[in-house]
Amino acid sequence: RIDTLLTDDGKNRTNENIQQIILELVPNITKTSLKKLIMHARSIQKRIPTWFKQQLKQKREWKPNEIVRFHDDTNEIQYGIYHPDSLHQLRLTASGHGIPIGTPWSTNEWELDAEFTKVATWGTKAPQHHTAAIRGAQYETFPPNEGWITSRGDPIKLTDLTIRRMTLLFTNKTGPPSCQKKWDHILRSQIEWKKVWRTLQNAFANPYDTKTWFRLIHRGLRLNSNDKSVADKTCRLCQTTRESHAHLLTCSRLNELRRLVLKLLKDHLLRRRRPPEALRGQDLPRGELLANLQLAGSGVRSAPHAARRR
Incomplete structure (x- = not known):
């Protein structure tokens, strides 16, 4: 102690x-x-x-409606709600919440610093007519709920640390992924990355559905070029060019798939002009799919609104 x-x-x-x-x-x-x-x-x-x-x-201050601990006439530990000149005794439930009982006692002749002890509580949610959960005296309780600060210097309670709040606190320290600068260099274009990341948060697909797209953005697909166990680094589709993330955007063997996707986007989502048709067996110009059409982040969010307007 x-x-x-x-x-x-x-x-x-x-x-x-x-x-x-x-x-x-x-x-x-x-x-x-x-x-x-x-x-x-x-x-x-x-x-x-x-x-x-x-x-x-520092001199302790006793605020109105503050929960305090005290000893009764039989030296048993009790809890109560302090009011100016009075104290309302509490009965603790099995879950630690306090329920006011009886009539308030006058504290005009009490020496508060000698009679009362500061109490540690947990959380703010409680059933009706109940106090917050009582943990015990502050000097006997660890960790305290109050008195913490974030890396930004903002005060915070442990009971306020939800998963979402903790995620924001930790992710705010990180910078943008290194893949952004790499793709900007490869495509020689300033991509609107906010729209790109927004495509991973849509109502039509879950993380499992978008994992391939997620890995492509982060340049994390398993390719011949980054697989040390594979001697041949050429593309498994066209067998002519080194297999890489950038090559997947322009590989001639994927032209038919691109045409199909672009047609679907044009007819049902984007309603934008069709890109220049690529000849069979001919690579599309690098970056045309992302830079010119601005597909990243444009279609998935607008789909429900486009459907309602039709």
Whole structure:
């Protein structure tokens, strides 16, 4: 406990104070163990930061409707809701929520700092007429729910750390994927990457359906050019050019598939002009599919609206 090492005003306890506290807790302790514990306590005192000691010097404030812990006439631990000049006792449910019971007690003659103890709660959601879940006294509870800050310096509670919030906190530190700069260099065009990434978030497909497109964007497809176990690096489709992610965009053996996809996009989604027809067996100009037609991120989002307008 921190009060074994520090006084109420944040000062280090002396060896005599620490020894007295240890003997009260463990009367039958040996002299050797007692000496080791005192030395260990002194080493911990040196590592306690100054800001923590300064927190102990601050006078505690008791706010209206604050949940506090106290001891009743039989020295049993109880919890209550503090109001100015009164205290409403709480009964704890099996899940730790407090329910007000009885009539409030007057606290005009109470010494609040001596009678009350700060309480740690968890979360804000609770059944009707219930308090938040009570964890116990703050000095006995770890980790605390409050007092945390994000990497940006914003205060946050542990109960506010949803999966979405944590994902945003971690992903904000990262920059754009390196594949963006690589594709811009290969296609010699400034691609609208926001539209490209938006194609992975559509109502028509799940991540499994778009995994090939996802890997192509990130240049992560298994190709002959990046497979060390394959000696022949030529394209498995046309057998003429080195197989690469950039070549897949222009390979002549995929022209029929491109025509079919572009026709579907024109007729049902984009309603844009048809691209220059490529001759059978002839490669399309590099980058025409993405740079000129701007297919990335344009069609999937507009499909439901286009269907309703028809």
